Amino acid sequence: MISDLRYYSVAQRGREIGIRMALGTQARDVRALIVAQALRMGAAGLAIGLVGARLATRVLDSLLFGVSASDPLTFAGVSASLVAVLLLAAYLPARRATRVDPMVALRTE
């Protein structure tokens, strides 16, 4: 779902990408811009998620055996996995977008 949203978001910005490339930005800089924007959005979501999870652990504590509901390793592992998925979901459509002919992108309304 993250990947679908990123593909849609990048597709919507095809014309902007075409403009930037026509003005002389390097393809790698466009990819970096898209990935950086995705990471900023992801960071905000992750922060909200972590706060929510921390609150939820108070309820879950009584239901668990042998593991703490606020196990830091679990939090770190899940966060890292989400960041990895986000990076991949952002990079693949970004790479595809920079392969489009800028003149084709510029003509897109």
Next chain:
Amino acid sequence: MADNGQALIKLDGVTKVFFTDEVETHALSGIHLQIDKGEYVSIAGPSGCGKSTLLSILGLLDSPTEGQYLLNNRPVAELPASERARVRNREIGFIFQSFNLIGDLTVFENVELPLTYRGMKAAERKQRVEAALERVGMAHRAKHLPSQLSGGQQQRVAVARAVAGEPLILLADEPTGNLDSRSGEAVMDLLRELHRAGATICMVTHDPRYARHADRSIHVFDGRVVEEQTEMAITE
């Protein structure tokens, strides 16, 4: 920079063929073209004649299938994509029919955009942007968004973006195509002022009224140059 009278752009036998499925489309065939520094050239022709393809090749947005392209005496037709982007950024200024400003950026940020790709310092970028906006009469709208401007004003900002980096040549693709006649005349007057100040301009247009603004008009039909007219011939 090329000296006055020397060729800034030289196309020699440039051909462009588009291959889609089993169909070959010959967009350009054996184009020979020279544009000297300080010249104002228009490329005119009916829709589908290949003039926009020609401009794409001149602007290094596309590569010819055959032929040679010299920009300031340097062969550029077969440069890798990264080097073409670098040359586009530093040596070519684009003015598009649809303005192509980025809606989320202010007027100032739009004009500044190509300069940010050069690693230029912020103070120098600011100076160049302000000078460019002053030149086109849009300095007072620097903090506005493109959506707050009329079509003519957006095109003026696009012209400022094109000239801010002091490129070797300005390439204009139907710059008045999306404007009413009054705004179109204003943009053409602006281009004429830039030319008088020394700019080299190559403009694609299908409108013979605007083709007459140039020193020389090249007519393209079915991907070939069929006629060239000088200013003297155009005004007769």
